[in-house]
Amino acid sequence: METIINENQRRIEVCVSPNLFPVYFKNKDCIVVVIDIFRATSAICTAFENGVKGIIPVLTIEEARKYQDTGMLAAAERSGEIVEGFDIGNSPFSYMKPEMKGKEVVLTTTNGTKAINYAKDASEVVIGSFLNLKAICDYLEKKDKDVILLCSGWKDRFNLEDTLFAGAVVYHLKKNERFIGLSDSSIAASCLYDQAKGDLNEFLKNSSHRNRLARLNLEKDIEYCLQENIIELVPILKGNTLKVEV
Amino acid sequence: METIINENQRRIEVCVSPNLFPVYFKNKDCIVVVIDIFRATSAICTAFENGVKGIIPVLTIEEARKYQDTGMLAAAERSGEIVEGFDIGNSPFSYMKPEMKGKEVVLTTTNGTKAINYAKDASEVVIGSFLNLKAICDYLEKKDKDVILLCSGWKDRFNLEDTLFAGAVVYHLKKNERFIGLSDSSIAASCLYDQAKGDLNEFLKNSSHRNRLARLNLEKDIEYCLQENIIELVPILKGNTLKVEV
Secondary structure: OOOOOOOOOOEEEEEOOHHHHHHHOOOOOEEEEEEOOOOHHHHHHHHHHOOOOEEEEOOOHHHHHHHHHOOOEEEEEEOOEEOOOOOEOOOHHHHHOHHHOOOEEEEEOOOHHHHHHHHOOOOEEEEEOHHHHHHHHHHHHHHOOEEEEEEOOEOOEOOHHHHHHHHHHHHHHOOOOOOOEEOHHHHHHHHHHHHHOOOHHHHOOOOHHHHHHHHOOOHHHHHHHOOOOOOOOOOEEEOOEEEOOO | OOOOOOOOOOEEEEEOOHHHHHHHOOOOOEEEEEEOOOOHHHHHHHHHHOOOOEEEEOOOHHHHHHHHHOOOEEEEEEOOEEOOOOOEOOOHHHHHOHHHOOOEEEEEOOOHHHHHHHHOOOOEEEEEOHHHHHHHHHHHHHHOOEEEEEEOOEOOEOOHHHHHHHHHHHHHHOOOOOOOEEOHHHHHHHHHHHHHOOOHHHHOOOOHHHHHHHHOOOHHHHHHHOOOOOOOOOOEEEOOEEEOOO
């Protein structure tokens, strides 16, 4: 992007796959919003809403097992299903159980925890989902930095639901004249959200991951993850652990 | 993508950046349509329409110079401008000159020739632009193979005009029941084209490369490149040279 931006304006870039992150990550003094709507980032927001104290995102199942061996609650998902030997995957409903309140959890997922790892050198990494859309937008406006909306995608592919959420953030932030530096991917994502916003589930009816989850009988998860603004907090990466400010 | 496809159905994938090509290029027995609307693939189509015999796409300015030293016509563009020492860049109007008729041309551009190089191991590589949109769609229907629509982007970023053209191809092919395997990126691109098709130039008014070209006084090129179906041929890569079937 070579849009002429003055120093009072902030860029919003949408990175549609973790593979493209190095192409967009030129200014480290930015906030990266990690997005994995179905279901890692929706589950993370839900966990904090239900009193989980911290979440340690790790890349591999082996790392998750090591934490599990120390007695920590451990969650692992691959290709939409809970990994053998773990009690929890990335269904948001798993994180609503009262016994998780006040606990730390280690988490590894197919796409989301990989994206968090890509982003870790940014000055801030936060977790976004439709559930905390307004909270994310308010946070980004308050912080007033360049923003990269990092879609986790599906195994490095473009993915419709993550791009739609990125578009939702752009759609709201572009009303603020400071966030005027829209990249082409931001324009596209915002336009898609504008078309989809009346009925996100209907818009996604032919999308690949929605249908993958539907085949696994996870319609309830899909409907839950597509609700806007039912959670008001913003999970932030502090060291190797996701936390919320209290 | 894990959409269930039977053997009589063909996939259409949109790859929004050359960086993502390895992620989509799993079945080599496919046709890759290389897209660089502003302006390499529009210029290539125009060159053949005006009687150019062959175009050798090369990656570097040095390679183009070597061909030039043998007396061949040579074209080189970087960041929208003709490279010093070359007579031609990638403005389609440069390729309408009568003296180019029957000639071979070597060509290197910022994004387009790089994308052609990425695609070269596919069973077929063809060149698409709005100018030959219908010809490309007819060709793909006739060939009946899986299709990857490869957007050249801008320096590996997502780019609006290339994605719109990819969307135009999906928009037309999806009416054919054999092309039912739409990836998420195909759904998104088709949806964007559907919104933009009434006035492509208006839709692109805030896009980065359109504005980059406008600053270089290339409005005439932009308008030319956004015309649909004024050229009926399909340039195809044969060995290291683009040609059209006669």
